[in-house]
Amino acid sequence: MDFTLRVWRQAGPKTKGKLGQIAAKDISPDTSFLEMLDIVNERLLEKGEEPIAFDHDCREGICGACGCVVNGFAHGHQEGTTLCQLHMRSFSNGDTIYIEPWRARAFPVLKDLIVDRSALDAIITAGGYISLRTGSAPDGNAIAVPKDNADLAMDAAACIGCGACVASCPNASAMLFTSAKIAQLGLLPQGAPERLDRVKNMVTAMEDAGFGSCTNHGECEATCPKEVSMDFIAFLNRDLMKSAIKK
Numbered sequence: 001m002d003f004t005l006r007v008w009r010q011a012g013p014k015t016k017g018k019l020g021q022i023a024a025k026d027i028s029p030d031t032s033f034l035e036m037l038d039i040v041n042e043r044l045l046e047k048g049e050e051p052i053a054f055d056h057d058c059r060e061g062i063c064g065a066c067g068c069v070v071n072g073f074a075h076g077h078q079e080g081t082t083l084c085q086l087h088m089r090s091f092s093n094g095d096t097i098y099i100e101p102w103r104a105r106a107f108p109v110l111k112d113l114i115v116d117r118s119a120l121d122a123i124i125t126a127g128g129y130i131s132l133r134t135g136s137a138p139d140g141n142a143i144a145v146p147k148d149n150a151d152l153a154m155d156a157a158a159c160i161g162c163g164a165c166v167a168s169c170p171n172a173s174a175m176l177f178t179s180a181k182i183a184q185l186g187l188l189p190q191g192a193p194e195r196l197d198r199v200k201n202m203v204t205a206m207e208d209a210g211f212g213s214c215t216n217h218g219e220c221e222a223t224c225p226k227e228v229s230m231d232f233i234a235f236l237n238r239d240l241m242k243s244a245i246k247k
């Protein structure tokens, strides 16, 4: 398959970027999107040109390191799929593919398609953990957890922290990410004692990091590669209200 790539090229955080054009010829349909970029980069290096900088790690949809906006969609057009699991067979031969970095004030571009997502780490640092001493691992059934809560907590814990929800939101809000982290802990007995302080601290950190507010557009849920539900944003808002009443 042959493609024309229109790729965002930006030498550094303070440099002005622009869309470059690169041909990606003779690509196997079974190549993943990131493998296609690897092939293009090898060819660029052979010609002595600068390769395209992009983030990646596991390449199996679990680490959250990859991600670009492809033809206007975060992680590309395929639902419930990270960019590393998108394959070139889902495009048409001859396509022009636009590849851009996540766009959000809280995610400054470092180089080409790589953005600084440490603002998400700042939210986690503000409360995305349990600070109680829990000792060594207890027996699986020692702490009873209602089945519904266990299932919901697992759904929330599916979030891989990729930031696609931020990149898709017209407000560049990190509410889906933050709410998933809050719910995965708040729904379990171990997370309950710090539940209301956690929500207050993490939402404050989210606002301080420069993320926008949620106005229920729903782009986050539509684009999330792990299909995290916006119901968790309602969970966050209920806890935030309770934490204000408690104060």
Ligand code: SF4
Binding pocket: 158, 159, 160, 161, 162, 163, 164, 165, 166, 176, 177, 180, 220, 223, 224, 225, 226, 227, 228
């Ligand atoms: S909620 Fe979904 S889109 Fe947002 S960071 Fe988590 S996995 Fe990525």
Ligand code: FES
Binding pocket: 055, 056, 057, 058, 059, 060, 061, 062, 063, 064, 065, 066, 067, 082, 083, 084, 085, 160
């Ligand atoms: S590289 Fe780990 S999720 Fe894509």
